[in-house]
Amino acid sequence: MSDYIVRATGAGAQVRAFACTTRNTVETARQHHNTSPVVTAALGRLLSAGAMMGSMLKGEEDLLTLQIKGDGPVQGLMVTADAKGNVKGYANVPDVVLPANAVGKLDVAGALGNGTLRVIRDMGLKEPYVGQTQLQTGEIAEDLTYYFATSEQVPSSVGLGVLMNRDNTVRQAGGFILQLMPFAEESVIGRLEQNLGRITSVTAMLDTGNTPEQMLGQILEGLDCEILETMPVGFHCNCHRNRIEKVLISLGKKEILDMIEEGQEIEINCQFCSRHYRFSVDELRELYRKSR
Numbered sequence: 662m663s664d665y666i667v668r669a670t671g672a673g674a675q676v677r678a679f680a681c682t683t684r685n686t687v688e689t690a691r692q693h694h695n696t697s698p699v700v701t702a703a704l705g706r707l708l709s710a711g712a713m714m715g716s717m718l719k720g721e722e723d724l725l726t727l728q729i730k731g732d733g734p735v736q737g738l739m740v741t742a743d744a745k746g747n748v749k750g751y752a753n754v755p756d757v758v759l760p761a762n763a764v765g766k767l768d769v770a771g772a773l774g775n776g777t778l779r780v781i782r783d784m785g786l787k788e789p790y791v792g793q794t795q796l797q798t799g800e801i802a803e804d805l806t807y808y809f810a811t812s813e814q815v816p817s818s819v820g821l822g823v824l825m826n827r828d829n830t831v832r833q834a835g836g837f838i839l840q841l842m843p844f845a846e847e848s849v850i851g852r853l854e855q856n857l858g859r860i861t862s863v864t865a866m867l868d869t870g871n872t873p874e875q876m877l878g879q880i881l882e883g884l885d886c887e888i889l890e891t892m893p894v895g896f897h898c899n900c901h902r903n904r905i906e907k908v909l910i911s912l913g914k915k916e917i918l919d920m921i922e923e924g925q926e927i928e929i930n931c932q933f934c935s936r937h938y939r940f941s942v943d944e945l946r947e948l949y950r951k952s953r
Contacts (some may be wrong), residue, residue, distance in 0.1 A: 664894040666716050666746060667873040671884035675845040676853065678872035678881060679713040680837040680893060686712070686748060687823055687832040689896040693935045696755045698825050700735055702767045704752050705823035706801040707740045709836040711750065714893045715742030718782070726781040729804075731796060733774025734912070739932075747897035749933040767825070770799030778804050780812070797894055802836070809840065816841040818853075822863035831868040837876060850883060856882050898934035905938045909945075910952045917949045 666681040678938035686872035690696070696704060707727055715725045721744055729738045734757045740750035762768040776796050783789040792812035796804050802821040821836035839857075841850065857880065860866070866876050877886055909917065909929075920927055921942055929938045940948070 662872070664716075665873065666713055666892045666894055667877060667888060668716060668890045668892070669874075669877050669881070669886055669888045671853075671877075671881035671886050672845070672849040673921050675849050676839060676844050676881065677842065678837065678839050678877050678885060678886070679707055679716065680715055680835070680876045680880075682833075682835040682867060682873055683709045683712060683894055684831050684834045684867075686714075686896045687834040690750060691829075691831060693896075694751055694755045695759050696752060697769045699759050699769060699772045699831050700752045701825065701829070701831065702823040703735060703769045703772055703801065704738055704740075704750055705834045706769070706821040706836070706947050707738050708748050708750050708896070709821050709823075709834060710801065710805055710819065710838070711740040712741040712746060712748045713836065713838050714780075715744055715748060716746065716892055718744035718784070720744065720784060722785055724783040725768055726779075726783070727800075728781070729773060729776060729789065729796070730778040730779075731773040731776030731799065732800070733772050733776075735772045735774075737776075738773075746892045746894040747899075748894065749896055749898045751932050760853050761767065769801065769825075773801075775799075778808055794812060799928040805838075814880060816845075818857060820860070820863045822867070824864035824868060833864045834861050835873065835876075837880060839872075839880065852883055853881075856880050856884075896934075898931060898936070900931040900934060900936060902938055905931075906948060908947050909940070912952070914952045917945055917952055921945050921949060 664683050664685045669678045669843045707880035711727050725742045727740045734920045739896045744747040759768045794808045797807045802819040805819040809815045818839045824833040826832045
């Protein structure tokens with residue numbers, strides 16, 4: 662199954678809902694960064710959330726960034742997404758290994774520790790919108806639920822999951838986001854809570870063959886779920902050599918001259934996709950001529 666997001670409403674638009682399947686996206690990230698299982702789970706959850714939240718953006722050039730900083734061994738996660746289903750991300754420390762948590766699951770909360778969640782929306786204005794909350798559990802879904810309620814005053818429910826194979830590849834990944842509109846009736850809220858109480862986990866639904874549409878059908882059962890749109894999702898990094906050259910030129914003549922005087926080629930790595938860019942001394946001299 663290809664990765665994609667579904668956008669829907671329920672109860673006559675009293676609920677707006679998103680669901681996604683992102684196995685290929687998370688597996689691509691795992692391969693790029695050679696992440697350990699617990700880091701794959703953490704980064705995969707944030708990638709799924711980023712993809713769905715990116716689809717909420719209005720402008721085609723708008724960008725969303727999700728940043729987690731914690732005092733756990735992973736130290737932090739970064740994910741960026743646009744409105745077209747393109748998402749990318751990385752972990753500060755990708756090879757963390759931890760024992761399972763108390764219920765036998767990958768210990769994402771232990772890997773992240775205590776810290777903060779930042780949501781940055783760049784909508785082409787002078788300053789981006791920035792919201793920040795403290796991590797509540799480190800499980801990411803609960804932290805985003807808390808963020809929506811406190812920073813955006815939108816009652817929400819977020820579910821995220823990543824299931825690994827024994828060979829440490831990604832078996833399933835995806836999630837959902839539900840948001841109540843201000844005019845949501847108590848009967849709708851009650852039915853939604855009842856439905857959510859029957860959901861075991863995102864990965865359990867995906868692993869039994871449910872599509873995002875079917876996931877929302879279960880979550881919005883009895884609430885007239887209406888599918889509005891589907892959108893493909895994929896791991897996409899827009900780095901390229903010309904962009905790296907512009908970054909080097911922006912450093913100024915002194916910095917580039919210091920590199921030239923070392924007499925060795927330099928290598929710059931993209932944090933998001935781990936692609937390597939090498940520049941010879943002659944190429945640095947050319948960039949020096951272009952710099953100010």
